[in-house]
Amino acid sequence: MTTNETADAAEPASDAPKRPRSGRATIYDIAELAGVNPSTVSRALSRPGRVSAKTEEKIRRAAAELNFRINPMARALPTGRTMTLAVVVADITNPVVFRTIRGAERAAASSNYTLVIAESQESGSAEASAIERLLPSVDGIVLATTRLAPEVIADIAGRVPLVAINSRPPGVSSVVTDAADAVSQLIGHLVALGHTSIGYVAGPPTSWSSAQRWEALLAESERHGLAVVEIPSGSPTIEGGHAAYRRVIASRVTAVVGFNDLIAIGIMQEAAAAGVRVPDELSVAGFDDIFGSELIVPALTTVRADLDRAGAQAVESLLAQIQDGRPREDAEPMPTELIVRGSTGPASARPL
Amino acid sequence: MTTNETADAAEPASDAPKRPRSGRATIYDIAELAGVNPSTVSRALSRPGRVSAKTEEKIRRAAAELNFRINPMARALPTGRTMTLAVVVADITNPVVFRTIRGAERAAASSNYTLVIAESQESGSAEASAIERLLPSVDGIVLATTRLAPEVIADIAGRVPLVAINSRPPGVSSVVTDAADAVSQLIGHLVALGHTSIGYVAGPPTSWSSAQRWEALLAESERHGLAVVEIPSGSPTIEGGHAAYRRVIASRVTAVVGFNDLIAIGIMQEAAAAGVRVPDELSVAGFDDIFGSELIVPALTTVRADLDRAGAQAVESLLAQIQDGRPREDAEPMPTELIVRGSTGPASARPL
DNA sequence: CTGAAAGCGCTTACAG
DNA sequence: CTGAAAGCGCTTACAG
Numbered sequence: 052m053t054t055n056e057t058a059d060a061a062e063p064a065s066d067a068p069k070r071p072r073s074g075r076a077t078i079y080d081i082a083e084l085a086g087v088n089p090s091t092v093s094r095a096l097s098r099p100g101r102v103s104a105k106t107e108e109k110i111r112r113a114a115a116e117l118n119f120r121i122n123p124m125a126r127a128l129p130t131g132r133t134m135t136l137a138v139v140v141a142d143i144t145n146p147v148v149f150r151t152i153r154g155a156e157r158a159a160a161s162s163n164y165t166l167v168i169a170e171s172q173e174s175g176s177a178e179a180s181a182i183e184r185l186l187p188s189v190d191g192i193v194l195a196t197t198r199l200a201p202e203v204i205a206d207i208a209g210r211v212p213l214v215a216i217n218s219r220p221p222g223v224s225s226v227v228t229d230a231a232d233a234v235s236q237l238i239g240h241l242v243a244l245g246h247t248s249i250g251y252v253a254g255p256p257t258s259w260s261s262a263q264r265w266e267a268l269l270a271e272s273e274r275h276g277l278a279v280v281e282i283p284s285g286s287p288t289i290e291g292g293h294a295a296y297r298r299v300i301a302s303r304v305t306a307v308v309g310f311n312d313l314i315a316i317g318i319m320q321e322a323a324a325a326g327v328r329v330p331d332e333l334s335v336a337g338f339d340d341i342f343g344s345e346l347i348v349p350a351l352t353t354v355r356a357d358l359d360r361a362g363a364q365a366v367e368s369l370l371a372q373i374q375d376g377r378p379r380e381d382a383e384p385m386p387t388e389l390i391v392r393g394s395t396g397p398a399s400a401r402p403l
Numbered sequence: 404m405t406t407n408e409t410a411d412a413a414e415p416a417s418d419a420p421k422r423p424r425s426g427r428a429t430i431y432d433i434a435e436l437a438g439v440n441p442s443t444v445s446r447a448l449s450r451p452g453r454v455s456a457k458t459e460e461k462i463r464r465a466a467a468e469l470n471f472r473i474n475p476m477a478r479a480l481p482t483g484r485t486m487t488l489a490v491v492v493a494d495i496t497n498p499v500v501f502r503t504i505r506g507a508e509r510a511a512a513s514s515n516y517t518l519v520i521a522e523s524q525e526s527g528s529a530e531a532s533a534i535e536r537l538l539p540s541v542d543g544i545v546l547a548t549t550r551l552a553p554e555v556i557a558d559i560a561g562r563v564p565l566v567a568i569n570s571r572p573p574g575v576s577s578v579v580t581d582a583a584d585a586v587s588q589l590i591g592h593l594v595a596l597g598h599t600s601i602g603y604v605a606g607p608p609t610s611w612s613s614a615q616r617w618e619a620l621l622a623e624s625e626r627h628g629l630a631v632v633e634i635p636s637g638s639p640t641i642e643g644g645h646a647a648y649r650r651v652i653a654s655r656v657t658a659v660v661g662f663n664d665l666i667a668i669g670i671m672q673e674a675a676a677a678g679v680r681v682p683d684e685l686s687v688a689g690f691d692d693i694f695g696s697e698l699i700v701p702a703l704t705t706v707r708a709d710l711d712r713a714g715a716q717a718v719e720s721l722l723a724q725i726q727d728g729r730p731r732e733d734a735e736p737m738p739t740e741l742i743v744r745g746s747t748g749p750a751s752a753r754p755l
Numbered sequence: 756c757t758g759a760a761a762g763c764g765c766t767t768a769c770a771g
Numbered sequence: 772c773t774g775a776a777a778g779c780g781c782t783t784a785c786a787g
Binding site: 429430431441442445446449473474476477478479480481482 | 779780781782783
């Protein structure tokens with residue numbers, strides 16, 4: 052009532068046929084202007100070629116004149132296609148995830164899809180409920196988070212097209228980076244420098260990639276006859292690195308690899324605070340090559356993956372899945388590249 | 404056809420009443436189960452209290468049993484409320500903007516709104532068209548970008564609730580940081596160190612905040628009797644800082660302030676490459692206190708603003724505007740805080 | 756308080 | 772090729 056009155060008051064004082072409340076032109080307006088049936092307008096606009104050339108032309112002209120924009124909500128109702136995708140992440144602030152988001156956003160936009168982003172900061176249950184909330188309004192989901200159990204993810208994937216980034220839930224499409232190769236490059240570098248005992252500061256216990264990297268490290272340790280040790284971090288952040296530092300030192304390793312650059316940076320900061328020189332007394336390396344890795348002194352040795360591309364690839368795979376109605380064959384793990392910088396150096400016994 | 408057959412094939416082989424294609428329960432299912440009219444279900448679910456307690460209870464029970472989730476698209480059609488907000492940014496990668504996005508996302512989520520993000524990397528026209536595309540599917544827009552002319556923004560604001568971040572288009576709601584105070588703090592610090600000639604490396608020519616900061620700097624220069632010079636950067640990035648470096652040196656200033664930390668970092672990198680010591684020969688400062696400012700050596704003196712809060716505040720203001728139907732009174736400019744670190748020091752003539 | 760009806764802006768078989 | 776009709780899943784005056 053109130054709403055209507057307000058809307059009416061805002062209308063121009065002409066007695067034009069009733070205008071939609073939004074003030075936007077609809078296919079009915081076009082139909083009237085072009086002298087055709089609304090259904091013809093719909094056809095002309097949504098699948099060109101199904102209508103005679105001259106009618107189509109007339110309709111296009113009318114649409115342009117009325118500055119017509121299709122209403123995606125209205126279209127979504129009969130078709131069930133919302134033309135929007137969701138990406139759910141644990142923490143937008145993490146440099147790794149926003150690169151992924153950017154890649155995803157671009158791929159989505161270039162296919163005329165809209166991207167909504169959901170951050171699930173809190174618990175895994177918050178995450179699940181965010182997904183639940185989004186479900187009816189999206190055509191698919193990119194899951195770039197570590198909080199959900201594989202079975203839960205598989206379950207969601209049963210209800211909506213989904214692709215996971217950096218995890219491989221059973222039966223679910225995913226895009227991952229090549230952990231074995233990444234770790235192999237990094238360890239090769241460290242071994243060449245003479246390191247024989249290496250620490251790995253892990254990411255969250257639920258993180259698939261962290262587990263992968265540790266597994267790869269175990270494999271490398273056998274190959275090279277290394278002593279390796281896994282150290283928990285609490286969280287994949289600078290603070291996580293701080294928290295792990297004492298255990299790193301206590302382990303007497305000569306080199307430490309962080310699950311990600313954030314952790315590695317945290318470790319370097321603690322080392323600096325404790326007067327332990329990097330890399331002379333302790334070599335440090337990470338993964339991701341985030342902004343800041345190059346800035347810190349010494350600059351951080353790390354393994355880079357093309358995260359933008361991972362995000363884009365996830366969206367492309369998702370779109371294909373939406374098209375075909377069934378999950379797409381997973382692509383190869385994405386290649387990685389070792390970036391050697393100043394934080395790693397020759398092994399040398401640290402004075403006790 | 405194909406679609407329907409597929410859907411049918413997927414259905415359980417019972418002869419249950421026709422299920423909606425989505426497989427989700429609708430209010431009709433609830434109505435049937437609860438033995439009431441669909442309109443009653445709608446009322447019970449959307450505005451509790453308009454229905455007798457016991458019917459409501461029955462309906463809730465049925466809804467829960469069917470695991471009902473309202474379809475936001477379907478609701479949007481009659482109401483015109485999509486429950487989604489858009490935030491449009493120039494570059495997601497910019498640390499400043501993703502902090503803002505995070506704040507916006509949280510505020511939106513806590514009001515049960517969904518946030519879609521649009522990146523407009525390219526030209527201002529790409530930006531305008533992205534907005535155009537989003538317009539029908541959102542209830543409001545947060546504009547955190549620098550590419551659009553104030554009149555264009557004002558025009559868009561006439562068609563959809565909008566609030567701008569870090570610009571003040573005429574007649575448009577906005578949230579901005581307190582440039583005058585920020586610059587005053589920073590210049591006070593530099594003056595105390597003995598600097599009398601200061602360079603300002605600007606952001607994009609279309610950037611309202613960059614202009615604000617420069618204006619404030621001019622005002623400060625009068626107050627303190629300083630020589631100040633504005634230097635263009637091309638872009639608000641590290642590369643922009645690189646590009647501006649020669650002009651900075653050529654200007655013979657003893658201190659330089661970047662429009663943002665990215666530019667300041669770029670300048671520091673060039674200085675390091677050229678063997679110019681910071682801060683001994685050149686003091687450098689920035690704005691934003693991004694991740695990385697603390698990592699670089701020497702750590703960057705900068706002015707911090709609470710960007711998360713800015714994003715959240717923009718969303719709140721937008722929501723109020725959507726409620727009331729008219730723009731909300733702008734809040735005070737947000738306070739800022741000077742963070743003094745190692746990149747600024749006493750003025751000293753640089754050897755030619 | 757609740758039911759029956761109309762409508763939001765599209766799409767898509769079904770006829771012709 | 773195009774029109775007329777029904778329907779997508781909701782909401783909301785209008786009656787009772």
